[in-house]
Amino acid sequence: MRHFDREDEWEEVEADDLEAQLSLVAIVGIEDPVRPEVPAAIAKCQRAGITVRMVTGDNLTTAVSIARKCGILPPAPGSTHADGSVAVPINEHTRNQLHPDDSSATGDISEYDAADDDDDDDDDNNSARASPQSRLLRRAQGHLHQHAGTFGQYNTFESASHQPDNGPPVCIEGPEFRRRVLDASGNIIQAEFDRIWPHLRVMARSSPQDKYTLVSGLLGSRLNTNPEVVAVTGDGTNDSPALKRADVGFAMGISGTTVAKDASDIILMDDNFNSIVKAVMWGRNVYDSIAKFIQFQLTVNLVAIITATLSAIIIEKSALTAIQLLWVNLLMDSLASLALATEPPSEDLLKRQPYGRNKALISRIMLRNILFHSLYQLGVMFTLIFVGDKILDIPNGRDNSDDHAPPTQHFTIVFNVFVLSQILNQINARHIHNEHNPFKHCFNNWLFLVILAGELAMQVIIVEFGGRAFSVTPLTGMQWGFCIVLALFVLPVGALISWIPVGILPKRLSIGRKPPTKDAEGSQWRKLWFRSTKRVQTQLRVVHALQDNLYRHRHRVSETYKALRRASSLRRDSGLHQQYQQQ
Template identity: 35%
Template sequence: MKVTKFWLGQESMEERGSTSISDNVLELLHQGVSFNTTGSVYKSTSGSEFEFSGSPSEKAILSWAVLELDMDMEKLKQSCTILHVEAFNSIKKRSGVSIRKKDDNTINVHWKGAAEMALAMCSHYYDFSGKIKVLDDVERKKFDQMIQGMAVSSLRCIAFAHKQVQEEENEGEQVNKILKDNNLTLLGLVGIKDPCRPHVNKAVEACQYAGVNINMITGDNVFTVRAIATKCGILEPNEDINSGAVEEGEEFRNYTPDERLEKVDKICVIARSSPFDKLLMVQCLKQKGHVVAVTSDGTNDTPALKKADIGLSMGIQGTEVAKESSDIVILDDNFGSVVTVLKWGRCVYNNIQKFIQFRLTVNVAALVINFVATVSSGQVPLTAVQLLWVNLIMDTLGALALATEKPSKELMEKPLVGRTKPLMTNIMWRNLLAQAFYQVAVLLTLQFRGKSIFGVNANVNDTLIFNTFVLCQVFNEFNARKLKKKNVFKGIHGGKLFLAIIGITIVLQVVMVEFLKKFAST
């Protein structure tokens, strides 16, 4: 984030530079920035480089004040004492401080906050030459237009305002417990640019392609949000203003629960929201049966992160509290990683389905064969050791082969699973029953007719059945790779591990049959 615009009175200050600002206004601005902040400035002893810490907005403001307005935080700290602080509050969107200047004992209250909200508290403003002027309706309108102009070019607007108060007045109010917030004088407006990260556009597109809707809920001004949302593809460029896709937090908050449920599907963007609105949105979407993921960086979004099905926090910018209450921490702060999360989530779900189908087929086939053969002829075609052996290699190697399949592009085309769809789909049942039926038919034919077909004795026939059963499972493993597709070999070259495991399974089977005859009864 970076301050790219600065208005003093009704003059844009970028070209003029800090030297043209009158001394009294500059001093007040310095006070307003340096005491009313949660960030800090370090100057490394060796170089002349400054280091800024704090939230992104704070860092942007501090670096602007230090580098462009020649603010010296150390010197200012020594010249004033802080009397009372009101921390930034996500509902009021402002923070305040009252300070006493040591040399003349004057007390100043400074406010910094969302521009249109701060403007509402002002009755006067400093013009470019440092004179105080009355903020009448005509002037107010001009300021409103300035703010809107900055917002539509996707800037975050923050205003600085102050008020000088009398000592007695403060004493009467029990030593500055409540900061005065009316009849302030506007010091200036800044516009902070927060450029869209390079991968966001693609990530939004990929999510939408995968059937995931993206909503943006933020504390920023509605015009700023609309500009940013359009830039990163959340809103259509020619979205109708009255379509209900963009709303303000207050509007959303004041709906009746039924109204909210009705409108929530249409809403893409909520501006000037409080943390409570974010939570409300998550609750609403969940109530509608959606699976909700929330990404966030801030402490105040903790309730929404916790309430969501999946909470994602940012690893670098994110606060510790946000990380603690999220399920996934995105280490590189890249929104593009959300797509990776989506892909791997679907991949794991898909692999579990494949394995379930595979295992159930093995078990159903083994059970039916042994049951039918025992009931009709009193002989068991697969012995206990053989069945254990099949379980052993299929549970370990089979699981390994199917669970290590990497996410494929097709996964993103799959329809959403949702909350209520069963894990075993109809297609899986179809595959399972068809495959089990086929295996049972082959093996029972071998059991009852094998000796005459191949002209072998009973012992060899039993081994034949055992081998056939294991090989059936090996082929079935290929079948399980694709639940829906006909071509189960697609992308097989990529699955080196899969092929290796199939090879190992066959080698182990040969060892079992040829070298462990006594044990395996072959």
């Protein structure tokens, strides 16, 4: 600002002198603030074992500042954490404590410099004849290096161990990233890429091709036993290759382009990062629901098949009739699947590591639960079949081999205990991660409790009123109490089974661990198929649009013709009326 004594004095000043003798009044900056829910959402992702990386076209200083506010990078030294503690930089002693076996972790370089010592020497020799812009950039880098704390020190990527947690996080610029990981032909140097990506958290001044390169390199990496599962967010047309290449592509529903939405797998209708966390939570919940049902279904089928087969062989009569097995099949397939599939997601799903690509569908924990629950239930079933009549002092049902003989209380109790055990075992089947409390979150799912109560009610009706149709006979109150108590033992037995070490089962017993093989030719045929299908769909849309236009044109012509006919008829009637009046 410049002050003039007279109002028209500024008109007398030469144009070249207008910008002289100015006073600085204020500096105004525009900030796009981080949404309040984003830091908490990123913290949930990190607790869930998901590494969040930011790829942006902003300069490095802005990118680092935003990453710190979001929680992708730790706070700057001297700033205050959410718990009130003060962030401090990682010094040499602390780094040695964190990585005592990593001799290269003490390598201290900036991401602007190459990892080779020769490049650092060249930069020092050329600093004197650098341009003003270069000197300004170097001063900014020095300031960032001095105050960035953890992110002023970058790993040299020469570590022998490539685990993601080995070494400090890295911020890099797009040109430097391309120089490191791409060869002269533009192909990814996978060995060099594998040195960088475990530590990479922020990529600034990037291009859309850098995002695609990052996704392709992560998918092609084999550092970990389980290959990485990559998800990408994007809103622009240039992001569509990366969205298509990733395992899961998230497009923005509000700011996203049509091309980005078509290339994505999931569209975020609110453009909110917190929705990604919800998608992760629901995805894990769906996977767990499938695993719960498989665990429960295999237990039921194993007990039912072995009971029916061995009883038919030993006593020449199946302890479970065909109608009873049909009821068990209906109960276990339809109602149980509905009960276990309606489990609402909880925050506990975000407190464990994600499943890998090669994870077995039936884990060793599930196999342990299936085997020991089946052994316990089989022991109960065969005890009831062979000595249950003596325990309860009721007539023996084993000798009653005639198909037309009336049903007995003995085998009714066997059937009743089996069904009640499976109904209560649904509570145990809700846990597939070695939880010891079978009732955890059980009362949060009202639909599960309603289905459980409905199954119990239907079982009571079948036993009391099923008669010959279900080969059952009504039971006394004492017999019902015996069946319920015996079935309730499934819950404490399940808690005890959860304490059995999983290591007693060899890893080879896991089912579904074989990694999927990539069929390049099949993949190419699928691409051609989808491309051809897309073209056909586009052509059909064009044809339908033309048909709609033709139909609307015909409709307009028809309406015009009808209007003309009505006008002609009105003129004719008017002429006849005038003739009649003249006569």
